[in-house]
Amino acid sequence: MRLLHTSDWHIGRTFHGQDLLEDQESVLSALADLVAQHQVDVVIVAGDLYDRAVPSSEAVQVATRALRRIRDAGAVIVVSSGNHDSAPRLGAFSDFLAAGGLHLRTSVARLADPVLIPHPDGDVAVYALPFLEPELARIPLGVDGRPGHQAVVSAAMDRVRSDLAARPAGTRSVVAAHAFVVGGRAGGSERSIAVGGVESVTSDVFAGIDYVALGHLHGAQQIEPRLRYSGSPLPYSFTEAGHEKGVWLVDLAADGSITDRWLPLPVVRPLAVVSGRLADVLLEHPDLGDHYLSVVLTDPVRPLEPMRRLRERFPHALTVIWEPAGDRRPGPVRPAASSTPTDAEILAEFLIDCRGCAASPTEAQLIDAALSSERIAEVVA
Numbered sequence: 001m002r003l004l005h006t007s008d009w010h011i012g013r014t015f016h017g018q019d020l021l022e023d024q025e026s027v028l029s030a031l032a033d034l035v036a037q038h039q040v041d042v043v044i045v046a047g048d049l050y051d052r053a054v055p056s057s058e059a060v061q062v063a064t065r066a067l068r069r070i071r072d073a074g075a076v077i078v079v080s081s082g083n084h085d086s087a088p089r090l091g092a093f094s095d096f097l098a099a100g101g102l103h104l105r106t107s108v109a110r111l112a113d114p115v116l117i118p119h120p121d122g123d124v125a126v127y128a129l130p131f132l133e134p135e136l137a138r139i140p141l142g143v144d145g146r147p148g149h150q151a152v153v154s155a156a157m158d159r160v161r162s163d164l165a166a167r168p169a170g171t172r173s174v175v176a177a178h179a180f181v182v183g184g185r186a187g188g189s190e191r192s193i194a195v196g197g198v199e200s201v202t203s204d205v206f207a208g209i210d211y212v213a214l215g216h217l218h219g220a221q222q223i224e225p226r227l228r229y230s231g232s233p234l235p236y237s238f239t240e241a242g243h244e245k246g247v248w249l250v251d252l253a254a255d256g257s258i259t260d261r262w263l264p265l266p267v268v269r270p271l272a273v274v275s276g277r278l279a280d281v282l283l284e285h286p287d288l289g290d291h292y293l294s295v296v297l298t299d300p301v302r303p304l305e306p307m308r309r310l311r312e313r314f315p316h317a318l319t320v321i322w323e324p325a326g327d328r329r330p331g332p333v334r335p336a337a338s339s340t341p342t343d344a345e346i347l348a349e350f351l352i353d354c355r356g357c358a359a360s361p362t363e364a365q366l367i368d369a370a371l372s373s374e375r376i377a378e379v380v381a
Helices: 021-037 057-072 094-098 134-141 149-165 278-283 306-313 343-355 361-380
Strands: 002-006 042-046 076-080 102-105 115-117 124-128 172-178 211-215 221-224 227-229 246-252 258-264 271-276 292-297 317-322
Touching (some): 002 021, 021 246, 042 124, 042 172, 076 115, 076 124, 076 172, 094 102, 102 124, 134 149, 211 246, 278 306, 292 306, 306 317, 343 361
Parallel strands (some): 042 076, 076 102, 172 211, 271 292, 292 317
Antiparallel strands (some): 002 246, 221 227, 246 258
16 A cells, blocks of 8 residues: 655745745645655645635635546545644535545544555554644543543543444554654744643654554654654744655555655745845845845845845845844943933934944934924914
8 A cells, every 4th residue: 555645734834925826736736746656555744734714715616626636637636634724614514525635534432433445465544633722632532631632632632542442453553643753853843732731742642553643743743653744835934944854655565564765845946044234245146046045234224125126136035134244233322211302312222223334314313304303383372
């Protein structure tokens, strides 16, 4: 049985104001090509299909086209809900969709109801656990008190193992779970799943399962040989600039052993972070014109209109931060604590705080003229 493990599509996400739907559709189309090329039997999406509980109509259309391409490529699809998804919305019409090969698992009640994939070497039971928010999941799972993620995921896995034990000998098992497993490294663009408690779970809660397809962390990584994250198909933070995005191709043998292969996904638009004075950045980096760019400016004085000037040279620049070299911004000259600052002193301090230098003589004259005009208007009134 050949599985393809992916997660955290976050369809509809924006990146520092940049719409990513076109990028996401391109990458997910490439994922469907991998399914066809490698004759994948089952595609697992381990949570966070969408980026928000109420996705836009455009995001839904992108998801629909991506899932249709994967299904047309010949794979059965199993999707679980993540912490970004609305489980009830995502799970709507799940019984009807299952007839077409798209299996949605979004409710606690069905987490021990596997998707059974028939195979000559023995059936494969795919248990797709939805994201389990402890306060909401504790009652249906029969967990007392105010439990954390460890307790509710443990209770869910007890149900999974109980169901698996009742199945014919030789049934192989796969679990998809959206969780933060101890030992995992966050990529920087994940939303915390802790609400008044510890958000992590230990890997031993998944004991006895042939393969565990994890979602939530956006960097691909292996926790244990049979337990790993695929990461997101696109980078969603500049902290992920060095990540290689892709999917796990997993062959599950008749005895439950696995062999795996990492399949990289195409980079639609690479990420880069550059630092330096604005004039130098504009003259250098000729190879970054097609990158999403984050710029850290080290000019001693805050440049005027830096983003406009950067985008003339780098049309996909998204963020700009001013951090003077050595952070040696001159401190404002504050009046004595016993005195009340004048309007002129407040404006002078504001300029120094904002851009790192005092007003020029011309600017000082303009400030004086403006304040004088304001005083005259108050007297006339």
